[in-house]
Amino acid sequence: MKPVFIFAYGSNLDEAQMQARCASAQMECRAVLPHHGLVFGGFSQRWGGAVANAVPEQGGQVEGVLYRIEAADLRCLDRHEGHPFAYERVQMEVVDRSGARRPAHVYVQPGEGFEACSPPAGYLRVLWLAYQRLGFDVRALVVAAGLVG
Numbered sequence: 001m002k003p004v005f006i007f008a009y010g011s012n013l014d015e016a017q018m019q020a021r022c023a024s025a026q027m028e029c030r031a032v033l034p035h036h037g038l039v040f041g042g043f044s045q046r047w048g049g050a051v052a053n054a055v056p057e058q059g060g061q062v063e064g065v066l067y068r069i070e071a072a073d074l075r076c077l078d079r080h081e082g083h084p085f086a087y088e089r090v091q092m093e094v095v096d097r098s099g100a101r102r103p104a105h106v107y108v109q110p111g112e113g114f115e116a117c118s119p120p121a122g123y124l125r126v127l128w129l130a131y132q133r134l135g136f137d138v139r140a141l142v143v144a145a146g147l148v149g
Helices: 015-021 071-081 121-134 138-144
Strands: 004-008 026-044 049-069 088-096 101-108
Touching: 004 026, 004 071, 015 071, 026 101, 026 138, 049 071, 049 088, 049 101, 049 121, 049 138, 121 138
Parallel strands: 004 101
Antiparallel strands: 004 049, 026 049, 026 088, 088 101
């Protein structure tokens, strides 16, 4: 079976969490989602507040990682992400570190009625640690979380 590629930019940046959700998950590489910005919004029962979302933003980019999973694990990941209600799974093009454009599934919150707000501390901590471990620019995380103007 052909593998499926997932672009993760929220709590699934935590490789242990991703592998707990999808046993077949293998981190492929770092990548960015061009022409998008990181924001927090919606409400996650698990985290008790707002979670990451990628919204269209001219000139922006969201840093993340590309995972390879078995197609059979996609339904399991859909359940964890609340697809199609909390997040919609859409096919987008990400750019890996070598500059190659790669098709990937990306989970984004539905645009209708979306309101940005600050994430809970526990959720933000997971992302903060992942950003540091992966060498991402934490300024984007700080701005999106509303910690600076």
